[in-house]
Amino acid sequence: MHFIKNILFINFAILLLCIGCSQLKTDSTEIINSNVVMPTNEYSLGFNRIVFSVVNNEGSEAKKPLTVSVKNVKTNKLNVVDPVFYKWPNKNGGFYVLNTIFDNEGSYFININDLTDSDFIYKKKINITDNELTPKLGEVIPVLNNKIITDTQNISEITSDSNPDHNFYQYKLSEALNNDKLVIVFFLSPNFCKTATCFPQLDVFKKLKLKYHDKIIFIHVEVYENPHLIKGNLNNTKISSVLNEWNIKSEPYTFLIDKNNYLFRKFQGYVSFEEIENYIVNLLNE
Incomplete structure (x- = not known):
């Protein structure tokens, strides 16, 4: 049970750190929203699973009516994606999983909007390369000398x-x-x-x-x-x-x-x- 409490504490700490800075423009195109937590940091060509949560003012991760799109900066191709909401085990709230495909190297924007709040905007820029860190999807799994x-x-x-x-x-x-x-x-x-x-x-x-x-x-x-x-x-x-x-x-x-x-x-x-x-x-x- 203390592990679940730790999750709540971490999320609440993130909220406290960001109170008063609901939206922060880092440049003319990217908008950071303190209510959105997106821990995924590995992206690659092809299929990608991106995790994020929306933290409300009470510090819990809520399910909201969202629209999410992924835009290729070079081609301006825009894909609208429906994120799937999954509940945390043994606690209120949950997180979203966004499954999308990056078909070219280069820069992309992930845009998240709340249909019930016109002021809620999140826009993150990510860069896609072919230099994948962990094993690649669709390839034979490499060796691993795991302990038994x-x-x-x-x-x-x-x-x-x-x-x-x-x-x-x-x-x-x-x-x-x-x-x-x-x-x-x-x-x-x-x-x-x-x-x-x-x-x-x-x-x-x-x-x-x-x-x-x-x-x-x-x-x-x-x-x-x-x-x-x-x-x-x-x-x-x-x-x-x-x-x-x-x-x-x-x-x-x-x-x-x-x-x-x-x-x-x-x-x-x-x-x-x-x-x-x-x-x-x-x-x-x-």
Whole structure:
């Protein structure tokens, strides 16, 4: 429960920092709105999943009637996109997921407007290049030397989860592939997550495993090299070298791999049970 409270505290802190500056023009074209929180910071050519939330004056993340568009600065091509709202687990409010495609390199604007408030404007400029940090969608998933139970004498050395599911630490990625099953690889630190969304995210995968244990192999990668030595003091942390193999810079981060070893979807930040299950069902029905 304290993880959920941390989420509320973080959101409220963001609101406090921005009170009095509802809109701030950073240049003649970009408008920053303090009520919009958009943590996604990795963009690439092709399909993109962009997460954002709208924080109201009470500090909670509300569902509002929004219009969202994505504009290519060079071609002026404008795509209107319907964001999907997902609820946070065990708390009020939620977040939006914007699925869009960037078909060319260059600059784009993401525009968000509230249909009930003409003064509500958000306009963010992003740059798209072909230099993707993490593994690319549609390509064969690269190797990953993730730690498993047989690498250690105590599972607490490879996960900070106080109630770990041992099945999450049974397979090296190379062993999990070519088993005619989907594979989900997720990077997070259950007890030392800096965004307070890792424990709820872990709960999503435990529920998914109960439902799809015979169809999906789950692989958890702990963010820290030494979870058993942290003992509640983040000064003792050491980032796991495994994260460097896929250039993971934030948590949680989730990768859904199809039966042919191709990366089908990736999720920066929290992904709900409902959202990821939609993709799972589609892959299983192919």
